[in-house]
Amino acid sequence: MIEPLKLAIVTDIHHGADKLTKRGSAGLGLLDAFLAFAGNWGADVIVDLGDRISDVDAPTDEALMRDVADRFGAVNTPRAHLNGNHDVAYLGEDANFLTFREPAFGRSVEVKGIRLLFWQADTRIPYPEPFSLRDADLAWLAAELPKSDLPTIVFSHVPLGGGAMTGNYWFQNNPQFAAYPNGDRARAIIEREGHVILCVAGHVHWNALHRTNAIPHIAVQSLTESFTTDGAPAGAWATIEITDRIHWRTYGRDPIEMILACRKPGEHWVAPRVARS
Helix, strand or coil, rough: CCCCCEEECCCCCCEEECCEEEEEHHHHHHHHHHHHHHHHHHHEEEEEECCEEECCCCCHHHHHHHHHHHHHCCCCCCEEEECCCHHHHCCHHHHHHHHHCCCEEEEEEEEEEEHHHHHHHCCCCCCCCCCCHHHHHHHHHHHHHHHCCCCEEECCCCCCCCCCCCCCCCCCCCEEEEEECCHHHHHHHHHHHHCEEEEEEEHHHCEEEEEECEEEECCCCCCCEECCCCCCCCCEEEEEEEEEEEEECCCCCCCCCEEECCCCCCCCCCCCCCCCC
């Protein structure tokens, strides 16, 4: 029997005051519960997909970020942290990288025969314009992915796989802020590499699955979102176990569970049919 790679994932903690449907005041307590779960469950890696705080101003955000960092710093399980748009709104990337000891652009690690690639693509939103992938972000991804042919999971804060936002409280009427307008460039890089088996993101505050060219793209529900859970914080975190299949489960008040086939090496779907003229 294959020993599974066990990943414990949390995203969009939004520690801070309650705001609209975000129950940020519950963030730290729920984070404590998640970290206890991850340790008891025996996670190989803990992954934080970003938006650890709800931004206010630089001094407030620094204090909020320190609250979250202290919680993560008390655990011994290896972990990775991605920046979300709220994390960098006032503090910028450098303060987040320094606090959570993460390098610019990202890094990758190999665990149990699987490569985990943590992509620190730009998440700053220059309102009223949407965010956009920088050429340097794409260049790093294009250079990093071919360094190993192990089965690879790509983590980002913002989902890369597309998918409709119909019914989403935050993004149905603001779809330009749900994804990178130039995300097709990232997908092209990912899909041409025959060993990427999964992409995982947060940001959109619901559980979602979209597949492009044999690669599943998973979005994980926010820890403190309430629009899908009748006003109570979702208390959502996820586990992903990888063997010869992908087993994804989100816990809490907005649960989901799926088993997906792993992409075969070099597998590609048939190219979409040409539109009729």
